[in-house]
Amino acid sequence: MTKQPGMPAYKNDVEDDDIYRLRLFVTGATPNSTRAISNIKEFCETYLKDRYELEIIDVYQQRLIAEKEQIIALPMLVKVSPLPQRRLIGDMSDTEKVKRGLNLSAV
Amino acid sequence: MAKENRKDRKTSVHTQIPKTKTGITGLDEITGGGIPSGRPSLVCGEAGCGKTLMSLEFIVRGATEFNEPGVFMAFEEKAQELTMNVGSLGFDLDKLQKDKKLKIDYVHIDRSEIEETGEYDLDGLFIRLDYAINSIGAKRVVLDTIENLFAGLTNQAILRAELRRLFQWLKEKGVTAIITGERGEGPSLTRQGLEEYVSDCVILLDHRVINQISTRRLRIVKYRGSVHGTNEYPFMIDEDGISVLPVTSLKLEKAVSSERVSSGIPALDKMLGGHGFFKGGSILVSGTAGTGKTSIAACFANEVCNKNQKCLYFAFEESPNQIIRNMHSISMDLRKHVNNGLLQFMASRPTLHGLEQHLVAMHKLIKKFKPQAVVLDPITNLITVGSVSEVKAMLIRLIDFLQEEQITVLFTALTLNSVVTEQTDEGVSSLVDAWLLVRDIEFNGERNRGMYIMKSRGMKHSNQVREFIITDKGIDLVEVYLGPEGVLTGSAREAQKLHEQTGQVLRTNAMSMKDREVLRKKKVLEAKIASLQSEFESAEEELNKIYIEEDLVKRVTEENRQEMLKLHRGEDNMPGPKGNNNGNKKV
Structure with missing residues (x-):
């Protein structure tokens, strides 16, 4: 797993429960993937500033993970925590849906 | 590897498209060699009609029999569930997975867990499939049931485009694939119109219940670039997996034998030109209730077994033990043959399966047991599970099959009315080679059995009615008395x-x-002859006496004359007293 450089780092002064651990599965540099990466980064900076951890995984590089993670559609964003775990697919262009998917609609 | 394979097949089969054998009994015959190699085929049907099993058998047979590893992508059942489900069929999926011959990948989709947030594609699926195929060098792929994607994902436009891409991709990969799909409502074969994408070969499975009896059927809806059977073929799922019945040989080109098989009743053999039935022929014994049809059938079976040949007895009315006991009463020991493995009973109620299923079951059993003779007792009961025409169609197929295998078959049939009709109820009389009719003859306050041969193709046969008697010693035929x-x-x-x-x-x-x-007359005559004889003898004696006397006189006279002459010449030697002589001379 490759952590993207320049990604906002984990802050100590924030409680663990509030931290959004996100994993984004992409396929190399396909249009959908690049769009998804930029969209989610923008989203996180807007709504989850300083309380998220984003991991971007290229499934092409790690084919085994596709079966393990039950990946079908890509790009896919998995919200590992806080629970419940949620899966979001698509290029993350629909902000409202991403918010709902991450349970941020109340914010 | 796959490409090489395709090339090989292409060179070996010139005109036909290359095909991959499924290994499923009968299916390869119908498709003329299997499903198209390197292309996806669609298997569709309603829930519970055997799609998953058929596709899984395709993979397992490929792995075990053709050395073609396979990937099974399950969208419905988990690998463990699958393994358990087919364990009863003797497919050991765990072992195959360990041997790298099989890979099961369970794809889980849950709509509630997924939020769609824009454009996406199914690359994840492609990657998984690609990985699975490459990891074991798979040549066969099954996607069961890919339509589940539609339940998990909402964007139809994307899905359809991706499916099209998927099938194209599978073709490029050169794997032979089976896609399963649930039967849709209306005219469409699958709910999501998968047949649009997979258009080379479409197989439709069906599970119908008619009169409370279910029959599974299979039909090849379409097979591009290949000849295929177009009928509906019954198939069966049992402990050996799927068997499809590739019914009828439409041509009548079977080999025939002029070898004869004894009926077990010497007198009947005599009626049939002295030798019995033709080997590989079909014989129908029909008659009203209680006329001894089963006895004739058992007698035939017994005779076959006595010749150290195998006989398979399908009993639709009585249990094997019942038949054995009953036949014991006419001194026929069938138990012995059963123990020797020469005779096998297969007793089942006709209502156990549908007709076609019966046929498939019989096929399987016959192929397994390889008998020289088969008895079906009686076929009449099959009517309860099908119409007359269906039964006839089924029997045609059975007879065809048996003739091809050169197996002699004897049917018994019950005629319901005592009036002898020219047709049996099953309408099979025109199909059979020999038809024996046992009928009641009511006369003089008693009921007797009469038997005659309605027909017997290709041999001289008696035209007489024989009385058919069942005794403690067995069955015999006696000539009836034909009088004024x-x-x-x-x-x-x-x-x-x-x-x-x-x-x-x-x-x-x-x-x-x-x-x-x-x-007595002779004696009298002889006596008469004797008396005549004696009479003749006395007459003869009388005559002889005269002759002798005359002779004597002659001789004496002669002597006297000589004496006289001597006296006249000299008298020198004359003795003294010559008185007598002188006296005579003077005279």
Whole structure:
């Protein structure tokens, strides 16, 4: 797993429960993937500033993970925590849906 | 590897498209060699019609019989569930997975867990499939049931585009794939119109219940670039997996044998030109209830087994033990043959399966047991599970199959009315080679059985009615008495026989009296001859006496004359007293 450089780092002064651990599965540099990466980064900076951890995984590089993670559609964003775990697919262009998917609609 | 394979097949089969054998009994015959190699085929049908099993068997057979590893992508059942489900069929999926011959990938989709947030594609699926194929060098792929994607994902436009891409991709990969799909409503074969994408070969499975009896059927809806059977073929799922029945050989080109098989009843053999039935022929024994059809059938089975050949007995009415016991009463020991493994009973109620299923079951059993003769007792009961035409169609196929295998078959059929009709209820009389009819003859206050041969193709056969009797010692046929009073059977025949016997005795008595008279006459004549003989002898003696006397006189006279001459010449030697002589001379 490759952590993207320049990604906002984990802050100590924030409680663990509030931290959004996100994993984004992409396929190399396909249009959908690049769009998804930029969209989610923008989203996180807007709504989850300083309380998220984003991991971007290229499934092409790690084919085994596709079966393990039950990946079908890509790009896919998995919200590992806080629970419940949620899966979001698509290029993350629909902000409202991403918010709902991450349970941020109340914010 | 796959490409090389395709090339190989192409060179070996010039005109046809390359095909991959499924290994499923019968399916390869219908498709003329299997499903198209390197292309996806669609298997569709309603829930519970055997799609998953068929596709899984395709993979397992490929792995075990053709050395073609396979990937099974399950969208419905988890690998563990699958393994358990097919464990009863003797497919050990765990072992195959360990041996790298099989890979099961369970794809889980849950709509509630997924939020769609824009454009996406199914690359994840592609990657998984690609990884699975490459990891074991798979040549076969099954996607079961890919339509589940539609339940998990909402964007139809994307899905359809991706599916099209998927099938194209599978073709490029050169794997032979089976896609399963649930039967849709209306005319479409699958709910999501998968047939649009997979258009090379479409197989439709069906599970119908008619009269509370279910039959599974299979039909090849389409097979591009290949000849294929177009009928609906029944298939069966049992402990060996799927068997499809590739029914009828439409051509009548079977080999025939002029070898004969004894019926087990010597008198019947005699009626059939002295040798019995033709080997590989079909024989129908029909008659009303209680006329001894089963006895004839059992007798035939017994004879086959006595010749150390195998016989398979399908009983639709009685249990094997019942038949064995009943036949024991006419001194036929079937138990012995059962124990020797020469005779096998297969007893089932007709209502156990549908007709086609029966046929498939029979096929399987016959192929397994390889008998020289088969008995079906009786076929009438099959009517309860199908219409007349269906039963006939089924029997045609069975006869066809048996003739191809050169197996002699004997059917029994019950005719319901006592009036002999020219057709049996099953309408099979035109199909069979020999038709024996056992009928009741009611006469003189008793019921007897009469048997005759309605037809027997290709041999000289008796046209006479025989009385058919069942005794403690077995079955026999007796000539009935045909007299001025008509056909006499049973006690009437016995009486007639007795009558004839009396006549015989009387006649012999009369004959002996005449003989004695002749003897007496002869004696009288002989006596007469003797007396005549003696008479003749005495007459002869009389005649002879005269001759002798005359002779004597002649001789004496001669002597006297000589004496006289001597006296006249000299008298020197004359003795003294010559008185007598002188006296004579003077005279």
